[in-house]
Amino acid sequence: MPVATRDRPTNRQGLDMAPTSRIPGLRDLSVADRRKAVADAAGLDPAAISAFDPAHGLTSELADHMIENVAGILGLPIGVATNFVVNGSDVLVPMAIEEASVVAAASNAAKVARVHGGFTTSSTPPIMQAQVQIIGISDPEAGRVRLLEARDELIELANAQDPKLVEFGGGVRDISVRLVPSRAGTYVVAHLQVDVRDAMGANAVNTMAEAVASRAAEIAGGRSLLRILTNKADMRLARARAVFDAETLGGPEVVDNIIHAAALAESDPYRAATHNKGIMNGITAVVLATGNDTRAVEAGAHSHAISPDGRYTSLSRFEKDADGNVAGVLELPMPVGLVGGATKVHPAAQAAIKLLGVTTASELAEIITAVGLAQNFAAVRALATEGIQRGHMSLHARNIASSVGATPDEVPVVAARMVADKKVRVDYAEQILAEVRAGR
Structure with a gap:
């Protein structure tokens, strides 16, 4: 599928010209x-x-x-x-x-x-995930399964928060549940997998996570805590x-x-x-x-x-x-x-x-x-x-020349001298600039 889609420009004769990324000079x-x-x-x-x-x-x-x-x-x-x-x-x-x-x-x-x-x-499709952390569950393995059994109910509740997204073909596609052991106990973490269409999706998935958190905690048998997207967007x-x-x-x-x-x-x-x-x-x-x-x-x-x-x-x-x-x-x-x-x-x-x-x-x-x-x-x-420095330093030298007060006409002269002498430094730029001005 083509990436760039726009009206085609025309030349002086009115003939179609394809957009180009080649611009010599x-x-x-x-x-x-x-x-x-x-x-x-x-x-x-x-x-x-x-x-x-x-x-x-x-x-x-x-x-x-x-x-x-x-x-x-x-x-x-x-x-x-x-x-x-x-x-x-x-x-x-x-x-x-x-x-x-x-x-x-x-x-x-x-x-x-x-x-x-x-x-x-x-x-891949634009799937973002939100996490709902549930704590204090006495039987986390069973709590995980209870949440999976309630998949359809939780998806319906989440999608009700953003009917416009659903109208455009997005919304929650699935729910997964993980057990996460930690030094403070085992957490049950539910993931809402949301097709966010042409949005980045943070606001949509966060809103959905907050909406389902209480019900998810009730089903799992614990208390909800964090409810927010994950930036580990490995499904997108x-x-x-x-x-x-x-x-x-x-x-x-x-x-x-x-x-x-x-x-x-x-x-x-x-x-x-x-x-x-x-x-x-x-x-x-x-x-x-x-x-x-x-x-x-x-x-x-x-x-x-x-x-x-x-x-x-x-x-x-x-x-x-x-x-x-x-x-x-x-x-x-x-x-x-x-x-x-x-x-x-x-x-x-x-x-x-x-x-x-x-x-x-x-x-x-x-x-x-x-x-x-x-x-x-x-x-x-x-x-x-x-080596990385050759090209990088030729451009960096122009920045240094500008930083010491060289005018637009002086910048190329000062930069070229620094690169040629392999001394791309502020003190050397100041020295060259003084010499350039003294020689006028």
């Missing part, structure tokens, strides 16, 4: 011209993404309705990753992040993946896979180095932590840009990285395929939504959704997962070849 344009180029490539009126301009984005008045005690607004850069093809459709990806090199790295990895058709994605998975061309990468030795680097992350939790952080660089940036809950996604991802034997391991897998290319796969929970929360309130988040062209939460989840795989591959490739 984008980095050489001004910020305003980049917005126009991105909108044109996506087949959008530039006004659709005008909220990316701080002058037209989130206001203090709107922010005051989003959280408590608002005192201001923190801005973050929104970059657009190019070159992505997801399920056969070109996609331009908005990414909100403060770290240099992330957007460029994702774009570059996507360009390599284009050689073999880009990213193929899939996902998104998957992405891609083939990264060996010749484009530089040949068999580079492929082998990438496989070895990825294998270390699978086996060593110290490497896995940084490896997975690279995945989340891409994922969190898109989740944030679209107004979704970054903490929920991160919690679900890292809990998913615990293997059945209790080891923390890599979320992704890289292998050599029969043709000698790198085949990459990423699967993880992706609880994101298009309705409710900041996604429907924040102007820039709304603009990001328009740019992506997605119409369902599943489409959004799949694109985000593809970006995570691209970001991960870019980092592993850099580590296995030139």
